[in-house]
Amino acid sequence: MGEMQLMRGNEAIAESAIRAGCKNYFAYPITPQAELLQWMAVHMPEVEGGTFLQAESEIGAINMVYGAASAGERTMTSSSSPGISLKQEGISYLAGANLPAVIVNIMRGGPGLGNIQPAQGDYFQATKGGGHGDYHTITLAPSTVPEAAQLTYDAFDLADKYRTPVTVLADGMIGQMMEPVELPERKDREEIPQKPWATTGAQGRKGNVIKSFALGGEDLKAMNLARFERYEEIKKKEVRSEEVNVEGSEVVIAAFGTVARIVKSTIRLAQEDGLKIGLFRPITVWPFPGEQLNELSKRVDTVLTVEMNSGQMVEDVRLSVKSGTETPFYGEVGGVVPTPGGILEEVKQYV
Amino acid sequence: MSDKATSVKKKDMTKVVGKPDSMNDTHFSYCPGCHHGIINRLIGEAIDELGIQEETIGTAPVGCSVFLYKWFDIDVVQPPHGRVSAVATGIKRARPDKTVFAYQGDGDFASIGTNNSVHAANRGENITVFFINNTLYGMTGGEMAPTTLIGQKTTTTPGGRKAKDFGYPIKMSEMLARLDGPTYITRQAVYDVPRIKSAKEAIVKGFRNQIEGKGYSLIEILSACPINWGLDPVEAVERIKDEVEAVYPLGDIIDRG
Amino acid sequence: MEDYSTVISGFGGQGVILAGKILARTGMETGFQVTWLPSYGPEMRGGTANCTAIISSELIGSPIVDNPSALIAMNPPSLDKFKGTVGEDGLIVVNTSLVDEPEERDNVTVAGVPLNEIAQEIGNQKAINMVALGAWAKFTEGIDLEDVVRGMELTLTDMGKERFIESNGEALKRGYGYIK
Numbered sequence: 001m002g003e004m005q006l007m008r009g010n011e012a013i014a015e016s017a018i019r020a021g022c023k024n025y026f027a028y029p030i031t032p033q034a035e036l037l038q039w040m041a042v043h044m045p046e047v048e049g050g051t052f053l054q055a056e057s058e059i060g061a062i063n064m065v066y067g068a069a070s071a072g073e074r075t076m077t078s079s080s081s082p083g084i085s086l087k088q089e090g091i092s093y094l095a096g097a098n099l100p101a102v103i104v105n106i107m108r109g110g111p112g113l114g115n116i117q118p119a120q121g122d123y124f125q126a127t128k129g130g131g132h133g134d135y136h137t138i139t140l141a142p143s144t145v146p147e148a149a150q151l152t153y154d155a156f157d158l159a160d161k162y163r164t165p166v167t168v169l170a171d172g173m174i175g176q177m178m179e180p181v182e183l184p185e186r187k188d189r190e191e192i193p194q195k196p197w198a199t200t201g202a203q204g205r206k207g208n209v210i211k212s213f214a215l216g217g218e219d220l221k222a223m224n225l226a227r228f229e230r231y232e233e234i235k236k237k238e239v240r241s242e243e244v245n246v247e248g249s250e251v252v253i254a255a256f257g258t259v260a261r262i263v264k265s266t267i268r269l270a271q272e273d274g275l276k277i278g279l280f281r282p283i284t285v286w287p288f289p290g291e292q293l294n295e296l297s298k299r300v301d302t303v304l305t306v307e308m309n310s311g312q313m314v315e316d317v318r319l320s321v322k323s324g325t326e327t328p329f330y331g332e333v334g335g336v337v338p339t340p341g342g343i344l345e346e347v348k349q350y351v
Numbered sequence: 352m353s354d355k356a357t358s359v360k361k362k363d364m365t366k367v368v369g370k371p372d373s374m375n376d377t378h379f380s381y382c383p384g385c386h387h388g389i390i391n392r393l394i395g396e397a398i399d400e401l402g403i404q405e406e407t408i409g410t411a412p413v414g415c416s417v418f419l420y421k422w423f424d425i426d427v428v429q430p431p432h433g434r435v436s437a438v439a440t441g442i443k444r445a446r447p448d449k450t451v452f453a454y455q456g457d458g459d460f461a462s463i464g465t466n467n468s469v470h471a472a473n474r475g476e477n478i479t480v481f482f483i484n485n486t487l488y489g490m491t492g493g494e495m496a497p498t499t500l501i502g503q504k505t506t507t508t509p510g511g512r513k514a515k516d517f518g519y520p521i522k523m524s525e526m527l528a529r530l531d532g533p534t535y536i537t538r539q540a541v542y543d544v545p546r547i548k549s550a551k552e553a554i555v556k557g558f559r560n561q562i563e564g565k566g567y568s569l570i571e572i573l574s575a576c577p578i579n580w581g582l583d584p585v586e587a588v589e590r591i592k593d594e595v596e597a598v599y600p601l602g603d604i605i606d607r608g
Numbered sequence: 609m610e611d612y613s614t615v616i617s618g619f620g621g622q623g624v625i626l627a628g629k630i631l632a633r634t635g636m637e638t639g640f641q642v643t644w645l646p647s648y649g650p651e652m653r654g655g656t657a658n659c660t661a662i663i664s665s666e667l668i669g670s671p672i673v674d675n676p677s678a679l680i681a682m683n684p685p686s687l688d689k690f691k692g693t694v695g696e697d698g699l700i701v702v703n704t705s706l707v708d709e710p711e712e713r714d715n716v717t718v719a720g721v722p723l724n725e726i727a728q729e730i731g732n733q734k735a736i737n738m739v740a741l742g743a744w745a746k747f748t749e750g751i752d753l754e755d756v757v758r759g760m761e762l763t764l765t766d767m768g769k770e771r772f773i774e775s776n777g778e779a780l781k782r783g784y785g786y787i788k
Contacts, residue, residue: 006633006642024445032648051444055437056470063434063467067441070428071408075445093431116648177671178629178644180636199426199442201449203405209420211429213413265669339674 004182009145009174010035012181013104016149017076018043020156021187022102024051024068024075026061030083031116032172033106037078058083062090062103069099070210072198074156078104080172081122082113084130091165092131096212098227100159102152103137104168106175109335117335118172118258123312126169127286134224136231138166138238139286141256145179151283153184158238160193162230169285171308173258173337234287241289246278246296251350254280254293254305254317258337263306265340266347273344275351285313290320297321302350306330306343326350371395373404377421384577384584387415389541390483390550391422394452397554398425401562403450410439411454415489419454433464436471439478450561452479457498458488461523468523475532475566479557482523482569485576486595493579497521500598505579520598524571528604534566536604540573540596542588549601556608565608573599611665612748613673615690616740617658618682618703623737626763627680628659630741634759635663638751643671656685663751678747680740681707682723701743703736719743719787726782732772735779742783753784 007015014036017025025040037054044052051068055061061077068075079087084105094101107122109115126139138158142148148170155166199208214220242260245267246252253263260281270277280296280303282289297303303321305314305328314329321327330346332338370376374395379388398404409427411419412435420427430438439453460468460482471478487505488494494507498520502511528536535557539550550572557568573595575587582590614631618624625646632644646659660676662668675695681687682703691710694700698716702709705724712718721743723736738760745753757780761773 004636006629006636006644024441026441053440053444056466059434060437060440060467060470063430063437064441064444066430066434067410067428067438067443068445069441070438071442071445071449073445075441089431090434097429172648173645173671176646176648178632178642180642199408199428200446201406201408202424202426207420207424208426209429210427211420213417213429262670262672264667268666268669337672339672340670341674 014039026064058086088131095135240283249278386574617686627737631661738779739783742780
């Protein structure tokens with residue numbers, strides 16, 4: 001591991017992607033992820049064979065990713081909420097064609113133009129497919145800048161291992177803020193898996209075809225069933241979550257990303273007031289750590305979900321907890337970030 | 352039937368014409384009188400002549416050429432509708448040593464994918480684009496395309512295309528020729544032997560430009576769609592000569608190679 | 609030590625963002641947990657910019673605080689916007705070159721510093737942010753002026769702006785020395 005650096009989330013994600021072996025990055029400017037693009041513009045050309053290309057549109061960018069992924073290279077695009085909406089067609093095609101790629105969403109307020117403040121309104125879009133058809137993307141939700149760097153690094157391995165697009169779901173706060181980061185080591189070319197399925201020119205083999213298309217119903221069914229078999233494997237092996245201060249707590253807050261780190265401050269504030277509360281933090285929001293939450297819910301009375309939206313992850317929480325668990329919700333919307341004190345006031349209703 | 356004719360054995364026969372090595376024996380599923388098959392074959396011949404079968408990555412989206420991956424023995428990527436130039440860009444940037452072509456219809460290249468088409472051309476992406484212009488949407492049922500001629504009846508312009516409502520036939524090749532990015536832009540047809548030879552030369556040149564690192568080549572090819580035009584194959588050819596070429600004249604538009 | 613959560617606010621061009629980064633770097637290099645969060649977007653274009661730097665001996669949850677321990681207000685709107693938020697036993701460093709010194713508040717120390725005049729005296733008008741940080745450092749425990757100087761040197765070196773280190777160091781010292 002290297003030395004500690006003070007970096008913005010956007011910059012740490014970009015540099016971490018380069019260290020994970022990302023060689024082809026395509027994107028379009030949008031606040032609050034612009035520093036990611038700017039970092040890539042400076043540093044991707046320093047990578048041997050590296051491509052930085054500012055695309056004509058978000059649609060252009062995700063399709064360039066589709067092309068580079070087809071050609072077997074590690075590739076990434078990044079954007080913020082409105083731009084991610086534009087990419088959904090391409091993400092559906094990536095999923096349908098079983099292509100590995102990394103998509104970073106630095107979420108902002110919506111719907112529509114919304115604003116540029118931090119928000120979590122894209123949870124449904126990220127975890128339930130997002131585009132047309134029947135698919136998921138592995139979705140990783142970092143809570144700090146160092147974790148954003150690490151999860152971006154891991155995202156490339158997961159994408160290659162399961163031949164699926166992977167979303168890193170952060171928000172404007174994590175993208176904009178600076179924290180000390182110890183960046184992961186730069187991967188050697190040999191550490192990146194070979195891709196015999198890629199379209200690299202049919203030298204000494206039959207032609208490879210990358211497509212999401214199958215005209216016959218049975219053929220498409222087989223493609224979809226194979227994909228969902230992989231999803232089952234992902235659910236078994238790749239679920240990640242964190243529990244903080246849950247032992248002996250009657251109330252546990254379920255939160256992801258930025259909200260989860262704020263809840264850590266709330267836990268300390270509560271201790272000063274003599275209250276004990278816990279945190280359950282999904283790190284993979286797809287697959288959602290439902291079994292872990294179910295186990296935890298057997299030991300608590302209330303799981304309060306806090307999000308920067310009007311109630312999205314709370315649906316997965318309610319599907320996961322044991323019957324009889326109280327599952328209230330507290331949300332801030334419009335780019336307003338909940339404060340440690342605001343969350344504490346909410347919690348006090350349930351303790 | 353004479354005994355002599357039936358007694359010729361297969362081993363005595365010499366193959367004088369066949370499909371290019373870069374293509375296989377799968378039968379085309381194009382409609383009778385459609386020109387896609389001729390164009391596909393010319394691309395195959397060009398790949399053979401240049402010896403780039405193992406170096407070529409083709410891209411073809413949904414549309415009449417959706418099965419292009421079946422006819423060719425090369426690597427093929429199927430992009431989303433319209434995004435072909437962007438996908439080809441991504442492949443080429445990842446594998447700059449390979450030869451990448453985009454095969455796009457007029458709806459794909461000139462309507463839903465215009466943004467991607469224009470910017471790939473403007474960047475001078477080192478790719479070869481084949482733009483098949485048959486003045487309508489063939490596969491979905493003969494709807495108006497941006498290339499549809501004024502007065503042309505389609506299933507979505509049953510009274511004929513009127514400029515007042517639907518604008519004018521878009522001249523993508525002429526538009527893109529105004530940019531500084533592209534290297535070679537030409538418009539060809541394949542309805543008779545001289546034009547087939549000319550189109551073949553243009554296709555080879557488009558590939559060669561890429562191999563030599565000269566940049567973006569666009570080969571627009573006028574193509575017949577007898578089924579959706581409501582004409583027989585011969586009448587369809589006459590329509591290209593009489594009507595389509597009047598709006599989309601043949602020949603090189605720029606050649607900066 | 610106490611946790612230091614400092615809001616730095618001023619016009620675009622007053623070096624607010626850089627001052628915050630230097631505080632965060634100072635904290636990191638001195639062995640503390642740190643976060644830095646800017647206001648961003650259209651706000652940066654000519655209006656009032658602000659950022660929050662937190663230096664803490666414990667893991668930092670929220671990078672936004674309801675009641676910062678310190679405010680550095682470089683212009684009048686910044687003082688108006690944030691003076692009421694400063695927490696108990698807090699500090700307000702206010703730029704008396706541009707702002708009237710606010711009335712004393714219970715349990716809040718107000719340090720009026722003529723940032724522009726001091727910066728002018730040392731011939732580096734852009735160093736008003738450093739004068740302010742110097743004044744801030746007079747009130748901290750666990751972080752000394754030398755730590756801030758080092759944080760500034762490292763930050764400017766990473767930015768390729770070593771040529772400003774000397775005059776910025778002078779500005780830090782003048783700000784520190786102004787507080788009696």
